[in-house]
Amino acid sequence: MTGNQGQWITVDDQGRLCVPSRPVIGFIEGDGTGPDIWRAAQRVLDAAVRAAYQGSREIVWKELLAGEKAFARTGQWLPDQTVEDIRKCVVAIKGPLTTPVGGGMRSLNVTLRQVLDLYACVRPVRWVRGVPSPMKHPERVNMVVFRENTEDVYAGIEWPAGSREAEKVRAFLCEELGVCVREQAGIGIKPISRFGTERLVRRAIRYALQHGLPSVTLVHKGNIMKYTEGAFRQWGYELAAREFPDKTVTEEELENRWNGQAPQGTVVLKDRIADAMFQQALLRPEEYHVLATPNLNGDYLSDALAAQVGGLGMAPGANIGDRCALFEATHGTAPKYAGLDKVNPSSVLLSGAMMLDHLGWNEAARLVERALERTVSDKIVTYDLARMMDGAREVKCSQFADAVIERLAP
Ligand SMILES: NC(=O)C1=CN([C@@H]2O[C@H](COP(=O)(O)OP(=O)(O)OC[C@H]3O[C@@H](n4cnc5c(N)ncnc54)[C@H](OP(=O)(O)O)[C@@H]3O)[C@@H](O)[C@H]2O)C=CC1
Numbered sequence: 001m002t003g004n005q006g007q008w009i010t011v012d013d014q015g016r017l018c019v020p021s022r023p024v025i026g027f028i029e030g031d032g033t034g035p036d037i038w039r040a041a042q043r044v045l046d047a048a049v050r051a052a053y054q055g056s057r058e059i060v061w062k063e064l065l066a067g068e069k070a071f072a073r074t075g076q077w078l079p080d081q082t083v084e085d086i087r088k089c090v091v092a093i094k095g096p097l098t099t100p101v102g103g104g105m106r107s108l109n110v111t112l113r114q115v116l117d118l119y120a121c122v123r124p125v126r127w128v129r130g131v132p133s134p135m136k137h138p139e140r141v142n143m144v145v146f147r148e149n150t151e152d153v154y155a156g157i158e159w160p161a162g163s164r165e166a167e168k169v170r171a172f173l174c175e176e177l178g179v180c181v182r183e184q185a186g187i188g189i190k191p192i193s194r195f196g197t198e199r200l201v202r203r204a205i206r207y208a209l210q211h212g213l214p215s216v217t218l219v220h221k222g223n224i225m226k227y228t229e230g231a232f233r234q235w236g237y238e239l240a241a242r243e244f245p246d247k248t249v250t251e252e253e254l255e256n257r258w259n260g261q262a263p264q265g266t267v268v269l270k271d272r273i274a275d276a277m278f279q280q281a282l283l284r285p286e287e288y289h290v291l292a293t294p295n296l297n298g299d300y301l302s303d304a305l306a307a308q309v310g311g312l313g314m315a316p317g318a319n320i321g322d323r324c325a326l327f328e329a330t331h332g333t334a335p336k337y338a339g340l341d342k343v344n345p346s347s348v349l350l351s352g353a354m355m356l357d358h359l360g361w362n363e364a365a366r367l368v369e370r371a372l373e374r375t376v377s378d379k380i381v382t383y384d385l386a387r388m389m390d391g392a393r394e395v396k397c398s399q400f401a402d403a404v405i406e407r408l409a410p
Pocket residue numbers: 037095096097098099100109311312313328329330331332333334335343344345347384
């Protein structure tokens with residue numbers, strides 16, 4: 001029990017959640033447009049839980065500080081208490097947090113993923129009926145990105161051009177390894193490990209098997225970055241052959257052994273070079289289901305795929321580890337709209353629906369999704385969708401939440 005009558009979620013030794021009827025769930029409001037979208041989403045999530053369970057279940061929210069609000073109140077951008085509280089809550093949800101470009105502090109979003117070891121960034125990209133899209137057939141886009149969340153160039157190992165450290169690394173490379181890097185070059189390191197790759201690909205394959213999805217595609221740039229992205233591909237295939245020998249077939253096996261028909265209950269494991277994957281996602285989206293990617297490819301791909309189903313306002317996500325999960329939209333703080341009660345809260349709302357599914361509260365999750373779809377079908381939308389839609393009624397972020405709540409009733 002906690003002071004406010006909520007109860008802690010616990011995790012058993014198999015990694016399964018034990019969710020009480022009044023779980024304490026942490027939330028970080030976020031910077032920029034974060035407070036607007038969070039307030040809107042929180043109201044809808046509470047209403048959906050009430051509608052689904054008539055008071056027998058309820059989320060007890062616990063605010064956790066990070067970003068500008070944390071700095072203003074504590075002098076720290078990411079207080080240790082926040083990290084500790086997410087560990088304690090096991091499940092939390094956050095708004096976007098600002099990261100300065102070209103200097104200043106490292107990303108708080110990336111730091112949270114690293115310190116909590118939330119190694120899989122899971123971003124489902126699915127079209128909601130009625131949402132305007134640049135695709136002729138947005139309904140064909142239905143993919144889940146599994147992005148490695150702790151390694152790659154996001155590891156934060158880099159030095160500015162001309163710094164003592166960059167010069168030292170340059171000298172080492174030249175003297176010890178015979179590799180010359182131009183003077184006045186900024187230097188970054190891109191670590192990709194077998195361990196990090198295997199746990200991500202394992203999770204992606206398990207997800208595809210559990211959800212009956214036909215394929216998992218490893219998205220890499222292994223022709224150029226042979227020992228990082230190329231290794232990601234290689235380790236992914238090796239993991240599948242070792243741990244899922246009867247459950248995965250490669251494209252080669254599919255053709256040579258199975259005549260193009262994958263056996264029942266198996267997943268086809270493919271790989272695509274990242275640049276080609278972007279055009280495949282536009283031209284033949286129906287051939288892709290789960291995408292397993294290193295960190296940077298997944299970052300780029302998830303925003304591009306979001307555009308195919310209506311934009312960043314419709315793009316949910318989750319950062320998942322073996323114990324904790326932190327849900328968040330794919331997009332950032334959209335600072336030019338901060339405080340205007342304008343942007344689309346659907347991404348964080350759909351992230352909330354993912355969170356409800358994670359808790360096993362599937363009924364409430366389905367209510368959220370259905371009410372959102374009904375609202376868009378009634379052409380009640382925020383500015384981002386309104387500008388692509390004929391005859392839409394453009395509403396504010398908070399009014400959109402009101403409209404979704406009105407449509408929650410079964
Ligand atoms: N996980 C996180 O917390 C993330 C944080 N960031 C951080 O956010 C800051 C801003 O990044 P930026 O590159 O501008 O990217 P953003 O994702 O914040 O915004 C880019 C554009 O996407 C559209 N958009 C974003 N959110 C919404 C929404 N809820 N509804 C409708 N449209 C939306 C807007 O398009 P339009 O202009 O066409 O209206 C916006 O200008 C940076 O500091 C960055 O580091 C970025 C990504 C993730």
